[in-house]
Amino acid sequence: MTNQLKIYADGFRQSETRDFIPVLNPANQEVLAEVPCATPAEIDAAVAAAGTAFEAWRDVPTIERCRLMMLFQAKLKEHQEELAGIIARESGKTFVDAMGDVWRGIEVAEQACNMPSLMMGETSENVARGIDTYSIIQPVGVCVGITPFNFPAMIPLWMFPLAIASGNTFILKPSEQDPMTPTRMVELFYECGFPENVLQLIHGGRDQVEALITHRDTRAVSFVGSVGVGQHVYRLGTQHLKRVQCMTGAKNHLVIMPDANKSQAINALVGASLGAAGQRCMAVSAAVFVGAAGQWLPDLRDAMAAAKPGVFDDESAAYGPLISVAARERILGYIEAGKKEGATCLLDGSECSVPGMPDGNWVGPTLFSDVTSDMSIYREEIFGPVLAASQVDSLDAAIEFVNASPFGNGVSLFTSSGGSARKFQNQIQVGQVGINVPIPVPLPFFSFTGWKDSFIGDHHAYGKQAVRFYTETKTVTARWFDTDVTPGESNMTIALK
Numbered sequence: 001m002t003n004q005l006k007i008y009a010d011g012f013r014q015s016e017t018r019d020f021i022p023v024l025n026p027a028n029q030e031v032l033a034e035v036p037c038a039t040p041a042e043i044d045a046a047v048a049a050a051g052t053a054f055e056a057w058r059d060v061p062t063i064e065r066c067r068l069m070m071l072f073q074a075k076l077k078e079h080q081e082e083l084a085g086i087i088a089r090e091s092g093k094t095f096v097d098a099m100g101d102v103w104r105g106i107e108v109a110e111q112a113c114n115m116p117s118l119m120m121g122e123t124s125e126n127v128a129r130g131i132d133t134y135s136i137i138q139p140v141g142v143c144v145g146i147t148p149f150n151f152p153a154m155i156p157l158w159m160f161p162l163a164i165a166s167g168n169t170f171i172l173k174p175s176e177q178d179p180m181t182p183t184r185m186v187e188l189f190y191e192c193g194f195p196e197n198v199l200q201l202i203h204g205g206r207d208q209v210e211a212l213i214t215h216r217d218t219r220a221v222s223f224v225g226s227v228g229v230g231q232h233v234y235r236l237g238t239q240h241l242k243r244v245q246c247m248t249g250a251k252n253h254l255v256i257m258p259d260a261n262k263s264q265a266i267n268a269l270v271g272a273s274l275g276a277a278g279q280r281c282m283a284v285s286a287a288v289f290v291g292a293a294g295q296w297l298p299d300l301r302d303a304m305a306a307a308k309p310g311v312f313d314d315e316s317a318a319y320g321p322l323i324s325v326a327a328r329e330r331i332l333g334y335i336e337a338g339k340k341e342g343a344t345c346l347l348d349g350s351e352c353s354v355p356g357m358p359d360g361n362w363v364g365p366t367l368f369s370d371v372t373s374d375m376s377i378y379r380e381e382i383f384g385p386v387l388a389a390s391q392v393d394s395l396d397a398a399i400e401f402v403n404a405s406p407f408g409n410g411v412s413l414f415t416s417s418g419g420s421a422r423k424f425q426n427q428i429q430v431g432q433v434g435i436n437v438p439i440p441v442p443l444p445f446f447s448f449t450g451w452k453d454s455f456i457g458d459h460h461a462y463g464k465q466a467v468r469f470y471t472e473t474k475t476v477t478a479r480w481f482d483t484d485v486t487p488g489e490s491n492m493t494i495a496l497k
């Protein structure tokens, strides 16, 4: 019998729905599970139960909430290999990459344990004679998280540990493409002794997302996914007066100066463009070679050609299959478009196969050079193992090229010049910058600060900004009397004193 995943809507339960989506192993199309599309009644039950749980959870001392979060952090570590095994099977990631997916999430759970300091307010004594003002940080209520397929452990963990440690209750709607990992994480969460209903789990797709973000009793929505869906979620959520943050798609550049360390730059380009089959929002999908660095393209092609995809437990595999048949088809379409639009295809991964795995969603490493900014392989997020290389004459031209892109998630510069690096970090219009670091994802005590079309909202994911997102600030102005009113003193004069 197929493994039918549970939802958590006022408790773990089997959904009453008749609408299921198969969860497929992308290496061979084996059906691993069926994910239910939760019914409207189940969504209502989840929101109502989260609302009731909030009334008690918000009053649990922050430090006590964090003690439970510490147990969850330890539980995730204990189960890191088990979770990585599930990720590898349902998403196709290599085991090493899947271990990293869990680890980067564990780091956020760790950061959530710091909530007592993160929720401290500010105090100002004597804002007027005898009057003090201080701020109190309080949770907003029932929060919703909508997550993509590409980090089934890390991205849910960007959200619910911080929201819950700060006193909210949370409803997670993970990707329907790899929902087994988040389902297991919710089970592990409740093994730590959290009160029931603090975290809910709703499975499904568009209908379930829309029901959650338009529901009268949800307050804040965190979304991570593609640009188009993010814009839709932002518009719909804000129309329904929700606080919304959307971390969306990207096209990340790596700029290579001729004074860069050549082997480091090539190694970084291979890892950052092909790792996780290019299905990372911080993957490098555009290389910009400055001046004589363009002569390194043949070496880059050879290094990329040596990287082979394979199944998750093949230790020699550089990356795994694409998430779905549709994703593979889309990427093959882009490779064809690149050829037609006039880019030079130095390495073509369209005919890729892996021995013994004829049905896997394989795409081999692909490299284009002479790419111009009007080509679709440059303009659009491909989300596959395809690197589009462009050549420019100077650092200024590279900065102008990158700044013209509508995306602003991540960018890197490889150079040995401090002056070039300083100029680059100052002038580049991108929210996360790496200097000789190819994928500059900040650790969770900073925030994940994508810009431009890669982010919609005010406060970013994790770090201090996420605490602001999941909380309200209340400002108290207080006066304690030790005298009676002086004759002739009015309320107005007291206030103005």
Ligand code: NAD
Residues within 6 Å of the ligand: 146, 147, 148, 149, 150, 151, 155, 173, 174, 175, 176, 204, 205, 206, 207, 209, 210, 224, 225, 226, 227, 229, 230, 232, 233, 247, 248, 249, 250, 280, 281, 381, 383, 409, 448, 450, 454
């Ligand atoms: P997606 O947009 O297809 O799906 C994301 C979530 O939205 C899923 O839970 C899905 O069920 C839901 N969804 C899909 N269509 C919807 C609709 N029409 N209305 C409402 N909800 C809908 O994204 P994906 O393919 O799962 O993930 C890949 C994308 O995520 C890429 O664009 C990648 O760049 C982006 N991403 C961004 C970041 C970031 O931090 N900026 C991080 C990871 C991934």
